[in-house]
Amino acid sequence: IAVDPFDFVIFGGSGDLSRRKLLPALYQRDRDGQLPAEARIIGTSRRKVTDEEFQKVAREAIESFVPSADMDAEVLERFVARVGYVSMDATGSEGWDVLAKRLNEEKDRIRVFYLSTAPDIFGPICEQINAHGLITDKSRVVIEKPLGKDLESAQALNASVGKIFPETSVYRIDHYLGKETVQNLMALRFANSLFEPVWNARYIDHVQITVAEEVGLESRAGYYDTAGAMRDMIQNHIMQLLCLTAMEVPTSLDADSVRDEKLKVLHSLKPMNPTQVAHQTVRGQYTAGASTKGPVRGYLEELGHPTSMTETFVALKAEVGNWRWAGVPFYLRTGKRLPSRVSEIVVQFRPIPHSVFEENAGQLQANRLVIRVQPDEGVKLWLMIKDPGPGGMRLQHVPLDMSFAKAFAVRSPDAYERLIMDVVRGNQTLFMRGDEVEAAWRWVDPIMDAWMSSGEFPKTYRAGTWGPSASVALLERDGRSWHEE
Numbered sequence: 001i002a003v004d005p006f007d008f009v010i011f012g013g014s015g016d017l018s019r020r021k022l023l024p025a026l027y028q029r030d031r032d033g034q035l036p037a038e039a040r041i042i043g044t045s046r047r048k049v050t051d052e053e054f055q056k057v058a059r060e061a062i063e064s065f066v067p068s069a070d071m072d073a074e075v076l077e078r079f080v081a082r083v084g085y086v087s088m089d090a091t092g093s094e095g096w097d098v099l100a101k102r103l104n105e106e107k108d109r110i111r112v113f114y115l116s117t118a119p120d121i122f123g124p125i126c127e128q129i130n131a132h133g134l135i136t137d138k139s140r141v142v143i144e145k146p147l148g149k150d151l152e153s154a155q156a157l158n159a160s161v162g163k164i165f166p167e168t169s170v171y172r173i174d175h176y177l178g179k180e181t182v183q184n185l186m187a188l189r190f191a192n193s194l195f196e197p198v199w200n201a202r203y204i205d206h207v208q209i210t211v212a213e214e215v216g217l218e219s220r221a222g223y224y225d226t227a228g229a230m231r232d233m234i235q236n237h238i239m240q241l242l243c244l245t246a247m248e249v250p251t252s253l254d255a256d257s258v259r260d261e262k263l264k265v266l267h268s269l270k271p272m273n274p275t276q277v278a279h280q281t282v283r284g285q286y287t288a289g290a291s292t293k294g295p296v297r298g299y300l301e302e303l304g305h306p307t308s309m310t311e312t313f314v315a316l317k318a319e320v321g322n323w324r325w326a327g328v329p330f331y332l333r334t335g336k337r338l339p340s341r342v343s344e345i346v347v348q349f350r351p352i353p354h355s356v357f358e359e360n361a362g363q364l365q366a367n368r369l370v371i372r373v374q375p376d377e378g379v380k381l382w383l384m385i386k387d388p389g390p391g392g393m394r395l396q397h398v399p400l401d402m403s404f405a406k407a408f409a410v411r412s413p414d415a416y417e418r419l420i421m422d423v424v425r426g427n428q429t430l431f432m433r434g435d436e437v438e439a440a441w442r443w444v445d446p447i448m449d450a451w452m453s454s455g456e457f458p459k460t461y462r463a464g465t466w467g468p469s470a471s472v473a474l475l476e477r478d479g480r481s482w483h484e485e
């Protein structure tokens, strides 16, 4: 179904995010017939290029980042014709009149301002948008990580954007929330009666959330070295996955119902003091090793900075202090240069209280629900069954296996496709509210402070391994182990 007519302004239009994600996502939506004929996309940046030159950038981005099976020459022409460009100084005065003139040709449209720029100019750009009278009751602003580097800077950022745009017009992207499998977590939990009765400390032993990447620094050394795995992945993506796993059933899928419940989870996370940080968290940094594509350099060599203490791996044990989750550890883990790209949520149920299978006691394993976020998206529920055959009551642990690719013969849309269209439609359910971002920092800050004041270097791990051995020990101490298939 086509959305209402809109103008989509991308600040930082020729940047990496715009080329890799935003333009390809808009193209895909156009291909599916969701963009109305009037929709326009306007790139902006300081570069002095013409509409035609920017159209060429857009065309090349689509040719490079859209799978060839999805390329359609007619759609590409139609799409590129929507694209325009305004050269401007986003925080100065140059170019704004030109942008205003273009936008004001169509005053009644939805206006999306997508700030794909450095976060320190989010506030100043909002000021300029306002100063040039570009805000209408149909405008929205989209911002994305890094949303601060700690609580204080996140509060300052929220305040500077919030001075201009009301919270109902601010869309903070966490692209994990746009992933099909992440949305499916809500379907799984709230559209089935099977799980809710056992979704608590009485039946669940622990939860594991892993987001493992095989890539290293890629071309983002400058940013990554100031962030590290905690700020880059845990504070946002992984904590959002934790919220969706642990939250109470919202009263509806309305944006604030969902976000209120996620916020309660963030508030329930038990803060860690420095002693707990030392026991419950592991920081790692990769050294030279191998990926599936061959030998790779260590983080410090890749970075060209021999003393960086930035972590490329984090494993930690979090606790949600409420009735539902009392005593249930949430083990969170993320890292670069791990053996493979795997994101999954593992819900480990408790063992049965009493076994009647005496001879097979050793084979008994507790139920396990594995929600595979990517790749090979799907859900597996591990159960005990009888090994078929006449050999007595032998048991086996086998999965009920639902692979999305096998079950649904449709293309899985990129997260940005869903999220961009939600911005246009004005649906904030899959976007983070300002107080969520701040609550996540409030929990993360003391952990990072304790790391900094300990002065300890992250533990090293060879590229292509599952992180420092301390990460394995973190679970072993509790008599548990990371899920492996």
Ligand code: BG6
Binding pocket: 145, 213, 232
């Ligand atoms: C980004 C991080 O937010 O997510 C990157 O900044 C990371 O470091 C990426 O590689 C992972 O996203 P995905 O969708 O590939 O899992």
